[in-house]
Structures are given as C-alpha cells and as structure tokens.
Amino acid sequence: MQLRTLGSGPADGPGRHRRPGRPRPYGRHQPKATPQPKAAPHLPDEYLPVDAGDGEPSGEGVAPRLAARQAFRRFWPLTRGDRRWLVLICACVIAAALAETAAVLLFSDLTDNALRQGSLSAFWVPAAQWLAVAVLGAGVGYMGNSLAVWTAERFVLRLRARVFAHVQDLPPHFFQRHRQGDLVERLTGDVESIEQMVVSGAVSTVSAVFSTVFFSVAAFWLRWDLALATFVLAPLFWLAARRFSGRIGSVARDERVADGAITSVVEESLGNVVLTQAYHRKDAEERRLGREAGAWMRASVTGARMSELYEQLVEVIETLCVLAVIGLGAWEISQGRMTIGQLLAFAAFLGYLYPPIRNLGQLGLTLTAATAGAERLAEILDAEPAVSDPPPGAAVAPWRVHGTVEFDGVGFRYPGGDRRTLAGVSFTARPGEFVLITGASGAGKSTVSKLLTRFYDPAEGFVRLDGVPLYAMPLGFLRTHVTLLPQETLILRDTIRENIACGRPGAAEHEIVRAARDAAAHDFIAALPEGYDTRIAPHTARLSGGQLQRVAIARAMLRDAPVLVLDEPTTGVDALAARRVVRPLRRLMSGRTTIMITHDLNLAPDADRILVLDHGRVVETGTHHELLALGGTYARLHGSLGGSLTG
Numbered sequence: 001m002q003l004r005t006l007g008s009g010p011a012d013g014p015g016r017h018r019r020p021g022r023p024r025p026y027g028r029h030q031p032k033a034t035p036q037p038k039a040a041p042h043l044p045d046e047y048l049p050v051d052a053g054d055g056e057p058s059g060e061g062v063a064p065r066l067a068a069r070q071a072f073r074r075f076w077p078l079t080r081g082d083r084r085w086l087v088l089i090c091a092c093v094i095a096a097a098l099a100e101t102a103a104v105l106l107f108s109d110l111t112d113n114a115l116r117q118g119s120l121s122a123f124w125v126p127a128a129q130w131l132a133v134a135v136l137g138a139g140v141g142y143m144g145n146s147l148a149v150w151t152a153e154r155f156v157l158r159l160r161a162r163v164f165a166h167v168q169d170l171p172p173h174f175f176q177r178h179r180q181g182d183l184v185e186r187l188t189g190d191v192e193s194i195e196q197m198v199v200s201g202a203v204s205t206v207s208a209v210f211s212t213v214f215f216s217v218a219a220f221w222l223r224w225d226l227a228l229a230t231f232v233l234a235p236l237f238w239l240a241a242r243r244f245s246g247r248i249g250s251v252a253r254d255e256r257v258a259d260g261a262i263t264s265v266v267e268e269s270l271g272n273v274v275l276t277q278a279y280h281r282k283d284a285e286e287r288r289l290g291r292e293a294g295a296w297m298r299a300s301v302t303g304a305r306m307s308e309l310y311e312q313l314v315e316v317i318e319t320l321c322v323l324a325v326i327g328l329g330a331w332e333i334s335q336g337r338m339t340i341g342q343l344l345a346f347a348a349f350l351g352y353l354y355p356p357i358r359n360l361g362q363l364g365l366t367l368t369a370a371t372a373g374a375e376r377l378a379e380i381l382d383a384e385p386a387v388s389d390p391p392p393g394a395a396v397a398p399w400r401v402h403g404t405v406e407f408d409g410v411g412f413r414y415p416g417g418d419r420r421t422l423a424g425v426s427f428t429a430r431p432g433e434f435v436l437i438t439g440a441s442g443a444g445k446s447t448v449s450k451l452l453t454r455f456y457d458p459a460e461g462f463v464r465l466d467g468v469p470l471y472a473m474p475l476g477f478l479r480t481h482v483t484l485l486p487q488e489t490l491i492l493r494d495t496i497r498e499n500i501a502c503g504r505p506g507a508a509e510h511e512i513v514r515a516a517r518d519a520a521a522h523d524f525i526a527a528l529p530e531g532y533d534t535r536i537a538p539h540t541a542r543l544s545g546g547q548l549q550r551v552a553i554a555r556a557m558l559r560d561a562p563v564l565v566l567d568e569p570t571t572g573v574d575a576l577a578a579r580r581v582v583r584p585l586r587r588l589m590s591g592r593t594t595i596m597i598t599h600d601l602n603l604a605p606d607a608d609r610i611l612v613l614d615h616g617r618v619v620e621t622g623t624h625h626e627l628l629a630l631g632g633t634y635a636r637l638h639g640s641l642g643g644s645l646t647g
C-alpha cells in the first residue's frame with residue numbers, strides 16, 4: 001500500500017516542480033533625493049531632482065549572495081492575497097498526513113489482528129475504516145494539490161509581472177550592460193524557480209513536518225522502544241543534507257548563469273545572423289554556443305551527480321535505521337516481548353516514516369538551489385530606475401502645454417561614466433520653434449534628447465517644459481506632450497494600423513488614415529494586399545527602412561504632442577528615402593516645438609536656431625547663415641558634408 005500525500009516532498013510536492021532556481025527579494029528602491037542645484041523657481045522640496053541612480057546591479061553574473069531565509073523573506077510578501085488559500089492548502093496537507101497516519105495504523109491493525117488470526121470477521125471493520133480514510137485522503141489530496149498548483153502559478157504570474165514592470169522602468173544603460181538573453185532567462189527560468197521556494201517550498205515543509213510528527217507519534221504509540229531506535233539515527237539525514245547543500249547551491253548558481261549565457265548566445269547570434277553569414281562566422285558562433293553549452297552541461301551533470309549521491313547516501317542511512325530496528329526487534333522477540341508479526345508491522349511502518357524525514361533534508365537542498373535563482377532576480381530588482389514620478393500629491397497639476405523647452409545650465413554624466421557628457425548647456429525653444437542640434441560624433445547630442453524625454457535627470461541645472469522642471473511632472477504627462485522619434489525606427493510586432501494607433505490609443509480609423517496620409521504613408525499601405533491589417537515586425541522585410549520611418553512619423557502625427565524630439569530622423573535610409581521623409585517631417589514639425597538632433601544639415605536653413613555641441617558644450621549658436629558666416633565649427637561641419645547643402 002502506498003498512500004500519496006499532498007506535498008509529500010520536493011520531488012512531487014504540491015505545485016509543479018520545476019528546475020531548481022532561486023528567488024530574490026524585490027521591493028523597489030526609491031531613488032535618493034539630491035540637493036537642488038541653483039534656484040528652482042517656486043517649487044516645494046518634494047520637487048528635488050532625483051539622483052540618476054546607477055541603475056546598475058553589481059555586475060553581470062555577480063549576483064548578490066543571499067541566504068535561503070533572506071531570499072524567502074524577500075519574496076514571501078508576494079503571496080499576499082493568496083495567504084488564505086495557502087492556509088487551506090496547509091489544512092489539506094495536514095489532513096492528508098493524518099489520513100495517511102491513520103491508514104498506516106489501520107494497516108498495522110489489519111496485519112496484526114485479521115491476518116494473524118486468519119479471521120475474515122476481523123477483516124471487515126478495519127478494511128472499511130481504511131477505505132473510508134483512503135477516500136478522505138484522496139479527496140483532500142486532490143483539493144489541496146489542485147489549489148496548490150493554482151496558487152503556485154498565480155505566484156509565478158505575479159512575480160513575473162512585478163519583475164517585468166521593474167525592468168521596464170530601468171534606464172537605457174542597464175540594457176546596454178546586460179545581455180538580453182540573460183535577462184530573458186531571469187524573467188522565465190529564475191522567476192519560476194522562486195515559486196519552488198516560496199509556495200511549493202512552504203507547503204512541502206508543512207507537509208513533511210506534520211507527516212514526520214504524526215508518524216513519529218504513531219511509531220511511539222506502536223512500540224516506543226523500536227521508535228527510539230529509529231530516531232537515534234535520524235540526525236544522520238540532517239547531517240547528510242547539510243554536507244551537500246553548499247555544493248549544490250554553488251552548482252545551481254553555475255547552472256543558472258550558464259542557462260542565461262546560452263539564451264544570450266542564441267539570441268545574439270540570431271539577431272546578428274546577417275553578420276554571421278556575410279563574414280562566414282558560422283564556426284565561430286558554433287564554438288561560442290559550444291563553450292556555453294559545455295559549461296551548462298558540466299554544471300548540470302555535477303548537479304545531477306550530487307543529487308544522486310545524496311539519494312544513495314540517504315538510502316544507506318535508511319538501511320542502517322531499519323537494521324537497527326530489526327536488530328532490536330530480534331532481541332525483543334528472543335526475550336518473548338514481541339511477536340514476529342508485530343516486528344514486520346513496525347518495519348513496514350518505517351517505510352512511511354522515512355520519506356517525510358528524507359524530504360525534510362531534500363527540501364533544504366531544493367531551497368538552496370532555488371536561492372541561486374533568487375540571487376539573480378535580486379540583482380535586477382535592486383537596480384534602481386534612473387527617474388521616477390514625483391511623490392503622490394506633489395506633482396504639478398496638469399496644464400495646457402504650450403511647448404516652451406528650456407535647458408538651463410545643464411550638466412550630466414552617465415552613471416558609471418568617467419567624464420561629463422554635457423556641461424553648462426543652456427538654450428530655449430519657444431512654442432513652434434525649430435532648434436537643430438548638431439556637432440561631431442560623441443559630442444553629446446543624443447544625450448540632450450534623453451534628458452528632454454527624461455530617461456535621465458541632469459546632475460546640474462534644469463530642463464523645463466513651460467517653465468516647470470521635468471522632474472516635477474508625472475512621467476506619463478511629460479511623455480504625452482513630448483514625442484520622441486528616435487534614431488532607430490521603433491516598430492511593434494503587430495498590424496500597421498496598431499503601429500500607428502499606439503501613438504494615441506483609441507484613435508478613430510479616419511484619424512489613423514489622416515495621420516498616414518500626412519506622413520506620406522497611406523499610398524504604400526493601401527497598395528499592400530492587406531492594407532492597414534498587414535502585420536509587420538522590427539526589421540520586417542515587407543516594408544523598406546524609409547517606409548517604416550514614415551509609419552513611425554504617422555504615429556507621431558497621431559500623438560499630436562506640442563513638443564517633438566527628432567534624433568537623426570534621416571539616418572539609416574538612403575538619400576532618396578531621406579528626401580521622401582523630409583516632406584512628411586516638415587508637416588509633422590509644423591506648429592510644434594521641434595528639437596532636431598542631426599548630422600544631416602539639409603533642414604538646417606529651416607531652423608530658427610542651430611546649436612553646435614562640442615565635447616558636451618554649446619560652442620556656437622545662431623541661424624544657418626549666421627553660423628556659416630562665423631566660419632567656425634559649424635562652417636567646418638557643413639564643409640565636411642560637401643558644402644552642397646541648401647544654403
């Protein structure tokens with residue numbers, strides 16, 4: 001007879017058991033307030049700019065070390081909302097353990113009485129009781145297991161949503177410094193592994209503890225002397241688990257890192273397949289994957305060997321315990337204090353007592369392995385967003401934005417960067433004005449766009465919209481009123497309609513079509529067999545680079561924000577496509593404050609003001625003609641582009 005107990009152990013406990021992983025605490029760290037530089041006009045203290053934060057974990061693959069208990073404590077709060085279900089699951093676990101203990105006692109009764117007496121009449125009552133207990137055990141087992149799986153999956157969903165939401169708030173440099181594949185692995189494998197610690201782990205512990213207690217009491221009740229012999233050797237299980245847990249923890253860590261590395265290599269190789277094929281780097285890429293796969297295999301095999309070794313050691317300890325009991329039983333029989341039937345019944349009973357004891361040891365190992373996943377998630381969750389919304393109630397009330405953009409003595413250094421990227425940058429763009437920012441590569445032009453859309457806060461000075469520092473308004477408000485058209489055309493994996501409509505969710509069809517017409521995109525979209533329903537994706541082959549850019553312009557048209565930030569709008573497309581983009585761009589810019597960051601000076605004569613950046617400083621300001629006449633950096637830049645530009 002083998003009763004199946006709910007949450008009977010790490011191998012088959014409630015909730016699906018997945019690969020060992022590790023949990024990690026979360027809880028967002030609030031960016032620290034830094035002293036307010038210079039006078040901020042009429043703003044209360046809550047508006048102190050937040051520190052850019054380094055948004056940087058301790059370094060890839062160097063996750064902070066956590067004890068299992070710390071990891072558990074960090075993730076336990078995520079069970080809020082499901083705790084009553086956890087209590088119900090534990091009640092089922094305890095009821096199942098009780099039913100199992102009762103079944104074992106009935107078994108012993110049956111073997112001791114009915115079988116020994118060879119009497120059918122002594123069989124019926126315990127048999128009926130046993131059946132009733134088995135049905136009850138099956139009922140609570142089913143209920144508890146179903147509930148445990150549901151609760152465990154809800155936990156995984158919630159944790160993944162929290163980590164995902166946190167990751168989306170992290171600054172650009174976090175993604176530059178972390179391999180995408182490794183982040184994907186943390187959001188999938190590592191998130192799932194934490195469930196083993198928090199939900200399944202907690203339930204399995206309750207199950208193993210109660211089963212051990214019930215069986216132990218029953219064992220003492222049956223034969224206290226034999227039970228004592230059994231428990232004298234029980235600490236050996238604990239010693240074995242302790243001996244193995246350190247090694248298993250470190251192997252699990254290696255395995256998780258190797259998992260992340262494999263996903264990264266595959267993701268990077270597929271993303272770079274053109275480079276691989278064009279430069280015939282197939283062998284190099286295969287070797288790269290082979291190296292990571294080799295590391296994963298070594299960690300995986302070592303982990304499996306350790307587990308197997310532990311299992312076998314536990315078997316030997318169990319045999320030792322059984323032999324001790326049989327030895328003592330034989331002596332008792334020889335003294336006439338016990339029958340052979342009683343001894344056999346007790347030996348059979350040990351078959352039920354040891355699994356929960358063994359599971360307790362195994363649980364420790366599972367938790368150690370899961371802690372490795374927790375550490376990797378902790379690394380992500382401890383990374384601080386570079387910016388955050390103003391504290392609740394402290395944000396300036398929404399207003400009708402006119403579009404005055406002001407940089408006032410702005411200085412900035414990237415977190416971890418060794419020098420200032422911007423220093424003392426000041427300029428104002430009034431509503432509807434077109435300001436063009438140019439300069440050599442690396443001068444800090446794109447950094448201006450990152451500050452203007454508040455991916456970072458300046459270390460010195462202020463960036464203001466209509467006189468209000470950006471950090472004093474909710475991020476959502478800012479980004480609704482300042483539209484960024486970045487250098488890389490951003491495309492969603494969706495229909496063209498959705499790609500345009502995401503500029504203003506809820507826009508009517510005629511508004512989407514009008515935006516596409518204004519962006520000179522309607523004709524090529526309408527010519528596609530599926531028109532606006534054509535599905536596109538980043539780097540899609542269905543549309544050219546210039547066409548994708550016009551889809552992005554249509555999206556910005558629909559957004560209809562008073563301020564527009566264009567970062568190299570004609571980069572990445574050929575001269576013909578660039579010319580096609582210019583007219584829709586002019587339409588988009590018309591009536592909006594536009595900050596255009598570019599090397600391409602074709603639109604420079606249209607600009608109300610041109611700023612020339614050099615090593616993070618504004619070195620020249622003026623109109624196209626004024627700067628040409630000045631004969632300085634701008635004139636040189638213009639000349640280096642062939643001097644054939646308009647003007």
Ligand SMILES: Nc1ncnc2c1ncn2[C@@H]1O[C@H](COP(=O)(O)OP(=O)(O)OP(=O)(O)O)[C@@H](O)[C@H]1O
Pocket residue numbers: 172173176414415416417421439440441442443444445446447448
């Ligand atoms: N995440 C980052 N961490 C550290 N330094 C950075 C980071 N991003 C950019 N920088 C540095 O800041 C400087 C300015 O970069 P930025 O991208 O603003 O220049 P840019 O003028 O737009 O150049 P380009 O015309 O080539 O795009 C460069 O030296 C760059 O290396």
